[in-house]
Amino acid sequence: MIQYILRRAVQSLIVLLGALLISFVILRVVPGDPALMMLSDLATPEDIERMRAALGVDQSVWLQLGIFLKQVATGDFGMSYRNQVPALDLVLSYLPATFELAVAALGLTIVVSVPLGAYAAVRKGSWVDNMLSGFALIGQSVPVFWLGIMLILVVSVQFRLLPTSGRGGLSHLILPAVTLAAAQVALVSRIMRSSMLEVMRQDYIRTARAKGISEWAVILRHALRNAFAPVVTVLGLQVGTLLGGAIITETVFAWPGAGNLLVNSIGARDYPVVQAMVVISALVFVITNLIVDIIYVLLDPRVTYS
Template sequence: MGKYVLQRIVQSLIVLAGALVISFVILRVVPGDPAVLMLSDMATPDEIEQMRVTLGVHEPVWTQFGIYLQQIATGDFGISYRRGAPALPLVMSYLPATFELALAALLITLVVAVPLGVLAARRKNSWIDNALSMGALLGQSLPVFWLGIMLILLVSVQLRLLPTSGYGEFRHLVLPAVTLAFSHIALVARITRSSMLEVIRQDYIRTARAKGLPERTILRRHALRNALAPVVTVLGLQVGTLLGGAIITETVFGWPGAGALLVSSITYRDYPVVQVMVVVSALIFVVTNLLVDVIYVMLDPRVSVS
């Protein structure tokens, strides 16, 4: 297992390096001059050039890339062009709200989707199974922004049960988290159902039944553990989707996370802030998938052997 984990760590570092290089290149080739965007329309060419010098974007690309690598190594990404504050602490001040929303959505997904998938597998071709299939298709088809707006109109405006926006209390978290989790519940429930159906056809499940073990014990101790490996893999891949979907959800519900900060920073070519966001997001995604690989081996030790 140690060799397997070491290989995954090396692969993760390569992926992280590739993500950082690609983000640097894309940010520089996108049309738009941060100096022009920061100044008024009345700015003179001399003022624009002076702003380029101040921001450091007048340097050759290779020089900027060297500075970029130095910033990553030291953790000093410079000052936000637009907000005038250190980029790293600025992003870190917004991240807790985004993490709170993403983790709440992930928890809702696990608590709801896995039992639904197991239930649908146990009741294959029943009305429960058919209803889950239709609900999963509907859940993956609905746009996040539309679902969020509909929940606001129904739950907040019509029923007056929860606030439309805000931050700091549990009631402010419910609607955004449910909105973000909805499509993920549909996907994970379908994966759980398919995995459970495959596992319960195996010989060791028939042997457990022949021994007279209760069906609940068979499902919990023998079937579910082996069926969770694909589910864990899908959940690891969904972390990036959760962070991406959080941008839209935060906009709809006025959630003070890093999504709105990222959008405005890209619009104004605020390189330091965007670079911090890319580094943090890539690091989160790589670490999460590394943990998923380790958990996968714990669930199925045959993976490390192969």
């Protein structure tokens, strides 16, 4: 296991380097000059050139890349062009709100989808199973932004039950978390159902039943743990989806998280902030998948990494 973790650490560094290079290239290819966006329409060509020199974007692309990689190696992503504060500090100040939303959505996904999928598998062909199939189809088809807007119109505007936007207490978190979790619940519940159906056909389940163990004891003690292992893998992959989906959800609900910061920074061509966000997102994704691999071994000792 130690050798596996060390190998994954090396692979993670390669992934992070690739994310850095891709974000660097894409930002430079997209039309737009950060100097022009920071100056008024009355700026002279001399003002623009001085601003470009101050931002360092007047250098060649290769020199900019070298300076950028050197800064990242020392943990310094540079100064935000728009806010004039360290880019990493700015991103870290916005991340708690995004993580709060993502963790709430992930928790809601687990609490709802795992029992629902397991029960639908146990009651295969019942109205619960049919309802789950319909919900999964709708949940994965509805766009996140449309669902968020509909929840605001119905729950907040029509019935005035919850706030329409902003970040505050639990009441502000409910609608964004439900919006972000809806598609994940639909996906994970279907996978949980399929995994449970597969496990319920295994020989050790028939053996447990033959010993006279009650049906619910068989499900809870033998089937559920083994069926949950593939779901853990999917949940790990969905962390990246939750972070990506949070950008849209944060925009709809005016949630003050890193998603809003990223959208505004891309529009302003604030290269340091965008690149810091890309690296942090890649780092979270890599660490999450490593944790998932370790949990998978704990759930199923037959799995080994060499």
